Amino acid sequence: MSFRGMLREMKGEVGAISRRGLLRSRTPSVRRVAAVAPEEAARQGCCWAELPPELLREVLARVEEAEPRWPRRRDVVACAGVCRTWRGVVKEIVRVPEESGKLTFPISVKQPGLRDAPMKCFIRRNRTTQTYYLYIGLTEALTDDGKFLLAAHKVHRPTCTEYLISLDRSDTSRGSYGKLRSNFLRTKFTVYDAHPSHAGAMVSKRWSAGNYRVSHVHYELNVLGSRGPRRMRCVMDSIPASAIEQGGTAPTQTGFPFSNDNSSASIPFFKSKSSRMDSFTAPLSTQDQEERQLVLKNKSPRWHEHLQCWCLNFHGRVTVASVKNFQLVATDESAPTNQEHDDTTLQFGKIGKDLFTMDYRYPLSAFQAFAICLSSFDTKLACE
Amino acid sequence: MAATTADGSKVVGGGEKSNVDEESKMITLFSSDGERFEVTQEAAAMSQTIHHMMEDGCVDDEGVHLPNVGSSILAMVIEYCNRHVASPDEKEDIRSFDAGFVNVEHHTLFDIIRAANYLDVKELMDLCCQTVADSIKSKSVEEIRELFGIVNDFTPEEEAEIRKENQWAFE
Numbered sequence: 001m002s003f004r005g006m007l008r009e010m011k012g013e014v015g016a017i018s019r020r021g022l023l024r025s026r027t028p029s030v031r032r033v034a035a036v037a038p039e040e041a042a043r044q045g046c047c048w049a050e051l052p053p054e055l056l057r058e059v060l061a062r063v064e065e066a067e068p069r070w071p072r073r074r075d076v077v078a079c080a081g082v083c084r085t086w087r088g089v090v091k092e093i094v095r096v097p098e099e100s101g102k103l104t105f106p107i108s109v110k111q112p113g114l115r116d117a118p119m120k121c122f123i124r125r126n127r128t129t130q131t132y133y134l135y136i137g138l139t140e141a142l143t144d145d146g147k148f149l150l151a152a153h154k155v156h157r158p159t160c161t162e163y164l165i166s167l168d169r170s171d172t173s174r175g176s177y178g179k180l181r182s183n184f185l186r187t188k189f190t191v192y193d194a195h196p197s198h199a200g201a202m203v204s205k206r207w208s209a210g211n212y213r214v215s216h217v218h219y220e221l222n223v224l225g226s227r228g229p230r231r232m233r234c235v236m237d238s239i240p241a242s243a244i245e246q247g248g249t250a251p252t253q254t255g256f257p258f259s260n261d262n263s264s265a266s267i268p269f270f271k272s273k274s275s276r277m278d279s280f281t282a283p284l285s286t287q288d289q290e291e292r293q294l295v296l297k298n299k300s301p302r303w304h305e306h307l308q309c310w311c312l313n314f315h316g317r318v319t320v321a322s323v324k325n326f327q328l329v330a331t332d333e334s335a336p337t338n339q340e341h342d343d344t345t346l347q348f349g350k351i352g353k354d355l356f357t358m359d360y361r362y363p364l365s366a367f368q369a370f371a372i373c374l375s376s377f378d379t380k381l382a383c384e
Numbered sequence: 385m386a387a388t389t390a391d392g393s394k395v396v397g398g399g400e401k402s403n404v405d406e407e408s409k410m411i412t413l414f415s416s417d418g419e420r421f422e423v424t425q426e427a428a429a430m431s432q433t434i435h436h437m438m439e440d441g442c443v444d445d446e447g448v449h450l451p452n453v454g455s456s457i458l459a460m461v462i463e464y465c466n467r468h469v470a471s472p473d474e475k476e477d478i479r480s481f482d483a484g485f486v487n488v489e490h491h492t493l494f495d496i497i498r499a500a501n502y503l504d505v506k507e508l509m510d511l512c513c514q515t516v517a518d519s520i521k522s523k524s525v526e527e528i529r530e531l532f533g534i535v536n537d538f539t540p541e542e543e544a545e546i547r548k549e550n551q552w553a554f555e
Contacts, residue, residue, distance in 0.1 A: 047491055047494045049532070049534050052498075055501055055509075058509070060517075062513055063517045063520055075521055075523070077550055077553035078525050081546040081549065081550055082528050082529055082532075083529070083535065083536060106552050168552070
């Protein structure tokens with residue numbers, strides 16, 4: 001007998017007892033029928049696929065809202081893997097990190113961070129395997145279990161160092177996500193993305209297809225030579241200077257980050273709102289291109305006479321003095337006085353043995369920030 | 385106390401008062417399989433669909449036909465509405481009732497959601513959607529597919545990407 005049939009029979013026998021408006025024709029035990037009739041069992045398998053789209057959206061929106069933090073946020077990713085319909089709905093619901101401050105899908109790691117506040121991450125170094133692991137913090141603490149984002153494996157070559165960056169912590173040999181490459185002197189570093197950040201990205205002639213230049217970092221001694229903190233200048237090839245102006249935007253990647261070939265199946269779908277990006281194919285020189293690239297420079301520390309050291313205010317996020325520590329701010333080099341922005345775009349610093357914090361914000365992505373920080377590990381310019 | 389009226393219809397609320405009592409006017413609802421339910425207008429108005437019909441004067445003496453809702457599910461929805469209208473302020477009781485109410489077979493939950501959507505009973509929709517969302521927690525992709533009986537319709541290439549995506553997420 002079907003569940004419905006049993007219910008009807010119960011109602012017929014007991015009748016509807018009215019007491020303060022309560023329907024008492026069924027006892028609770030009837031509702032939880034242990035044995036499911038065959039026709040009901042057959043229905044079980046197929047009915048949810050017919051859920052109206054607005055209801056599916058209601059359900060999935062609740063899942064997304066309930067899990068803002070990792071590790072539980074994995075539920076949102078699981079829902080996006082169920083079927084095409086579910087994936088479409090989840091992708092509509094999940095907002096980019098720039099708006100929500102949340103990292104959800106692996107592609108989030110290549111999307112700009114929050115505009116108004118830093119995204120707080122930390123890096124663990126394994127000296128034995130020469131591997132660096134980037135995590136986003138789960139709490140406000142300097143470090144916790146964290147959610148793994150990226151791994152980078154250092155490779156020594158005769159004329160340079162390379163850091164191969166991957167989403168797979170167990171396999172960093174191919175650098176399928178991107179790479180950082182130094183020059184011979186380890187004073188200049190170039191960051192390459194395995195996928196283009198925008199439609200007109202230039203493919204480096206020196207590398208195989210699938211490597212797009214993202215930024216380059218240059219280290220210099222300052223006027224005090226090795227007695228002062230080194231200077232960093234970071235040019236973001238993929239981000240226009242206008243990105244940090246009122247109403248500006250930075251390119252936002254979407255699509256699958258895993259395939260590292262250029263087949264049509266893996267061509268990403270771009271969300272860049274600026275049509276000016278299509279003409280952004282110029283090389284390093286800042287004079288020829290139509291669009292100025294964003295330049296980040298390290299904030300100048302102040303000499304603390306009493307403590308006899310160079311000091312920067314890291315707002316409690318960096319606790320161990322180290323030449324590697326830095327804060328990068330956007331700089332308008334076209335202005336006569338080299339105008340520095342107040343907001344720190346990227347901050348990096350030591351908090352323990354082989355443990356570092358990395359705080360980044362718009363227009364940088366976690367990937368770009370990580371690569372820039374890796375250069376700080378590698379450069380040989382030190383100060384006494 | 386027997387509350388089955390002479391014509392065999394089931395009274396499901398305020399049945400001791402006469403139909404002409406203004407404070408608990410009754411309305412008749414017919415399920416898709418022809419079963420008849422008498423409900424107070426107040427309880428029926430929890431359904432925005434029925435509420436609008438009453439307001440627009442679309443409800444005649446015969447009652448409201450609900451071709452999209454079967455009798456067993458309609459009975460449950462009515463039970464929900466009656467309970468919520470009877471003591472809306474007793475939050476603990478209501479919460480406990482709601483928890484028991486959604487403790488049903490997964491496919492029954494599906495039927496209730498569909499009915500609540502059609503009848504536009506917001507509170508019931510919220511309750512059921514939250515219950516379904518809760519059932520998804522901590523499940524893998526395969527477990528979710530099995531629970532909902534959903535077929536994987538990704539291409540092999542897409543499936544490989546999604547597997548890596550989930551591997552990263554569950555890292």
